[in-house]
Amino acid sequence: MSLMTMIIKMSEGLGKTCAIFFLTLLFSLPLGMIVALLRMSRVRIVSAITRAVITVLRGTPLMLQLLAVTYGPYYLFGATVARNKLIPVVIAFSINYAAYFAEIYRGGIESIPIGQYEAAEVLGYTKLLTFLRIILPQVIKRIMPSVTNEVVTLVKDTSMAFTVSYQEMFTIGKQIANSQTSFLPFIVAGVFYYLFNVIVDYVMGRIEKRLDYYK
Amino acid sequence: MAEEKTSTPGPSILGIRSLRKSFGELAVLTDISLSVDRGNVVSIIGPSGSGKSTLLRCASFLERADGGDILYDGQYALRDGVYAPKTELNRFRTKFGLVFQNFQLFPHYSVMRNICEAPILHGTDREEARERALTLMRKMGLEGKENAYPYQLSGGQQQRVAIARALAMKPEILYFDEPTSALDPELTGEVLKVIRQLAEEKMTMVVVTHEMPFAKAVSNHVIFMAGGVIVEQGDPLAVFEDPKEERTKQFLRVFER
Ligand SMILES: Nc1ncnc2c1ncn2[C@@H]1O[C@H](COP(=O)(O)OP(=O)(O)O)[C@@H](O)[C@H]1O
Ligand SMILES: [Mg+2]
Numbered sequence: 001m002s003l004m005t006m007i008i009k010m011s012e013g014l015g016k017t018c019a020i021f022f023l024t025l026l027f028s029l030p031l032g033m034i035v036a037l038l039r040m041s042r043v044r045i046v047s048a049i050t051r052a053v054i055t056v057l058r059g060t061p062l063m064l065q066l067l068a069v070t071y072g073p074y075y076l077f078g079a080t081v082a083r084n085k086l087i088p089v090v091i092a093f094s095i096n097y098a099a100y101f102a103e104i105y106r107g108g109i110e111s112i113p114i115g116q117y118e119a120a121e122v123l124g125y126t127k128l129l130t131f132l133r134i135i136l137p138q139v140i141k142r143i144m145p146s147v148t149n150e151v152v153t154l155v156k157d158t159s160m161a162f163t164v165s166y167q168e169m170f171t172i173g174k175q176i177a178n179s180q181t182s183f184l185p186f187i188v189a190g191v192f193y194y195l196f197n198v199i200v201d202y203v204m205g206r207i208e209k210r211l212d213y214y215k
Numbered sequence: 216m217a218e219e220k221t222s223t224p225g226p227s228i229l230g231i232r233s234l235r236k237s238f239g240e241l242a243v244l245t246d247i248s249l250s251v252d253r254g255n256v257v258s259i260i261g262p263s264g265s266g267k268s269t270l271l272r273c274a275s276f277l278e279r280a281d282g283g284d285i286l287y288d289g290q291y292a293l294r295d296g297v298y299a300p301k302t303e304l305n306r307f308r309t310k311f312g313l314v315f316q317n318f319q320l321f322p323h324y325s326v327m328r329n330i331c332e333a334p335i336l337h338g339t340d341r342e343e344a345r346e347r348a349l350t351l352m353r354k355m356g357l358e359g360k361e362n363a364y365p366y367q368l369s370g371g372q373q374q375r376v377a378i379a380r381a382l383a384m385k386p387e388i389l390y391f392d393e394p395t396s397a398l399d400p401e402l403t404g405e406v407l408k409v410i411r412q413l414a415e416e417k418m419t420m421v422v423v424t425h426e427m428p429f430a431k432a433v434s435n436h437v438i439f440m441a442g443g444v445i446v447e448q449g450d451p452l453a454v455f456e457d458p459k460e461e462r463t464k465q466f467l468r469v470f471e472r
Binding site for chain 1: 275276277305308309311312313315317319320321322323332333336337364365366380381384
């Protein structure tokens with residue numbers, strides 16, 4: 001098989017790689033905020049449970065979580081394994097990344113001085129408006145570098161979908177590598193991920209620039 | 216100054232009676248009573264840790280008092296340690312403004328938005344709010360700064376924005392918690408000047424301060440607090456020139472040279 005054929009075959013999986021990437025961000029970014037708020041809940045039991053869940057999600061391999069979400073229902077309830085693996089893959093990724101984002105959000109929220117809440121309260125802002133208009137924008141600016149880190153990691157992590165044979169770019173590459181007994185597909189995959197992350201870096205850099213209008 | 220004060224009929228704008236507040240075991244306010252009449256400027260002085268900030272924070276509902284009364288316009292916000300319902304408190308909240316020691320401007324907002332967002336949220340027409348903000352900025356010596364961000368301003372300018380932001384809500388009484396303590400010495404003057412100007416316009420104010428000459432010159436009434444109680448209060452001349460209590464004398468001696 002020529003290098004060109006490999007590249008073409010593998011890029012057919014790029015759509016699915018992108019699907020994992022964008023859908024995971026779409027769900028995990030807001031879900032992470034909900035988890036962060038639960039984690040900071042003043043109701044002890046709520047924050048304790050959330051904390052435990054976060055610890056498990058961050059303390060066990062994403063690969064295991066992928067397997068659990070994809071095949072768990074089959075082993076537990078004899079449910080049929082979803083034909084479209086995108087759904088379990090995105091669920092597993094979203095939950096896992098939400099746990100990481102939650103801790104980033106929490107760090108950001110806790111770094112905002114209490115005086116900002118108090119100033120807003122005295123001026124008659126409601127709790128919700130205080131959060132949305134005063135706190136959140138400042139949090140977003142502060143956490144951008146950490147979020148960028150996670151997004152870059154996510155690009156590379158999409159390759160983990162091969163464990164459940166979801167036909168994204170890396171899975172296809174691995175199959176070619178096996179059938180052709182060639183290392184070349186892995187190099188192609190590496191280049192793809194690298195280029196993907198060049199774009200991610202550029203985009204995130206632009207967003208950070210836009211938030212640079214204040215200190 | 217005292218003779219000039221025009222006493223308006225009706226109850227004081229702020230009344231505090233037997234206010235108590237503890238943080239755990241630490242009794243910070245033990246039995247505070249005071250009242251502030253319209254058009255008056257009350258200065259609160261006292262050593263650090265005496266509960267001055269806590270008093271202002273209780274008056275502005277940032278801290279929950281344990282007992283006593285807080286009245287605005289003769290109406291109970293706190294009665295014998297029990298707070299009025301939330302909607303009532305929100306109504307009282309429109310009556311006062313608070314200027315913090317370290318400004319607490321919103322760093323991601325321009326000066327204009329810092330000043331006019333809250334009034335707009337409270338239903339003031341957008342254009343009207345902007346107009347009023349511009350007027351206030353002129354008064355605070357902040358012309359041309361409407362599009363600046365707080366980080367681009369000096370501490371003195373930031374504090375004047377904070378004062379404008381508080382005034383934009385048209386409070387009936389304005390609280391200052393050491394408004395110049397976070398400023399470089401050369402910048403305190405410009406902030407004290409605008410507060411003095413507000414005093415001349417008969418803005419009702421309570422000012423916690425360590426600026427004794429300012430307190431003496433601008434206020435109608437001085438309160439000396441120590442250890443969570445009001446040790447002495449009265450006419451500024453009386454308190455500063457002829458203090459009755461030993462603790463007051465001791466405290467004021469530190470400021471003499
Ligand atoms: N949130 C708090 N928790 C515990 N102690 C506090 C808190 N706020 C203030 N205090 C304590 O209450 C006392 C009075 O503080 P404060 O009102 O800030 O005094 P002042 O403004 O006169 O310097 C101090 O001993 C301070 O340490
Ligand atoms: Mg203080």
